Amino acid sequence: MCGRYTLRTELKLLAELYGFQPISLPWTPRYNIAPTQLVAAVRLSADASSRELDMLRWGLAPSWAKEIPKGRPMINARADTVAEKPTFRAAFKRRRCLILADGFYEWHQDEETKEPYYIRMRDERPFAMAGLWEHWDKGPQPLESATIITTAPNELMAKFHHRMPVILDPDLADVWLDPGIEEPEELLPLLKPYPEEQMEAYVVSARVNHVKDDSPQCIEPWKDGKAERTFDW
DNA sequence: CCAGACGTTGTT
DNA sequence: GTCTGG
DNA sequence: CCAGACGTTGTT
DNA sequence: GTCTGG
Numbered sequence: 001m002c003g004r005y006t007l008r009t010e011l012k013l014l015a016e017l018y019g020f021q022p023i024s025l026p027w028t029p030r031y032n033i034a035p036t037q038l039v040a041a042v043r044l045s046a047d048a049s050s051r052e053l054d055m056l057r058w059g060l061a062p063s064w065a066k067e068i069p070k071g072r073p074m075i076n077a078r079a080d081t082v083a084e085k086p087t088f089r090a091a092f093k094r095r096r097c098l099i100l101a102d103g104f105y106e107w108h109q110d111e112e113t114k115e116p117y118y119i120r121m122r123d124e125r126p127f128a129m130a131g132l133w134e135h136w137d138k139g140p141q142p143l144e145s146a147t148i149i150t151t152a153p154n155e156l157m158a159k160f161h162h163r164m165p166v167i168l169d170p171d172l173a174d175v176w177l178d179p180g181i182e183e184p185e186e187l188l189p190l191l192k193p194y195p196e197e198q199m200e201a202y203v204v205s206a207r208v209n210h211v212k213d214d215s216p217q218c219i220e221p222w223k224d225g226k227a228e229r230t231f232d233w
Numbered sequence: 234c235c236a237g238a239c240g241t242t243g244t245t
Numbered sequence: 246g247t248c249t250g251g
Numbered sequence: 252c253c254a255g256a257c258g259t260t261g262t263t
Numbered sequence: 264g265t266c267t268g269g
Contacts, residue, residue, distance in 0.1 A: 209253050210254070211254075
C-alpha cells in the first residue's frame with residue numbers, strides 16, 4: 001500500500017506550508033513517484049532550530065545493513081510495530097521526518113480487473129506523511145533513505161486495502177518532528193487513520209503503472225464511456 | 234559462545 | 246514463479 | 252507499487 | 264547495532 005504517489009505542488013508553496021528554510025534544488029512536478037526514487041522529506045536541522053527539505057531514497061536501508069537491500073525495498077513500516085522492530089526502532093526514536101505529497105495511488109482489484117485510483121484531499125492541498133529516515137554508510141557511496149509509516153485504513157481507504165499511510169496535520173507534525181520526544185507512548189497515538197471526509201478517490205488510467213510515465217495524465221480522471229467513476233459504489 | 238536475521242504487502 | 250529496477 | 256527480465260558461449 | 268536460535 002502507498003507504493004506510488006504525487007508531489008506537484010510548487011516548492012515555494014511547500015516551503016510556506018511546512019516552514020522549511022528556502023532552498024534551491026531542481027524541482028519538477030512529480031506525478032508518479034516510485035520506490036527507489038527520491039522523496040521530499042522535511043527534517044529538523046542538526047541543532048533542531050529549523051526545518052530543512054532533503055531528497056531521500058524511498059526504501060529504507062538500515063544503518064547496519066552490509067548492502068543496500070535489493071529486491072522489495074522497505075517503502076513502508078507498520079505503525080503498530082515500528083517502535084519495536086530492529087529495522088525501524090532507532091529511526092523511530094531519533095530520525096522521524098515528514099514526507100510531502102499531494103496525492104497517492106491505490107489499485108482496486110476484483111476478479112477481472114485491477115484499476116488504479118488517485119486519492120487526494122478534497123481541497124487538493126498537499127499533506128505530510130509520517131516517515132522515518134536512516135543514514136547508511138557501508139559502501140562507497142553513503143545513502144540517506146526513508147520509509148512511510150502505515151496504519152489501519154479509514155472507510156474510504158478500506159475499499160482498497162487494509163493499510164493506509166499515516167497523514168499528519170500540522171499540530172501532529174510538530175510533535176512527530178520534536179527530537180525531545182522519544183517515548184513510543186507519546187508518538188504512537190499520532191499514527192492514526194486520517195478522517196475520510198477530507199479525502200476523495202477517483203479512477204485513473206493505467207498510465208501510472210509505468211514508472212517512466214510521470215505525466216499529468218496520470219492523475220486525469222479516466223472516462224469509462226461517459227461518466228468518470230468516483231466512489232459511488 | 235557464534236551465526237543469522239533484521240521488512241511489508243498479499244497470498245496461501 | 247521470483248527477482249530486479251524504477 | 253507495477254513492469255520486465257529471467258542465460259551462456261562465442262562472435263562481432 | 265541488537266536480538267534470536269542453536
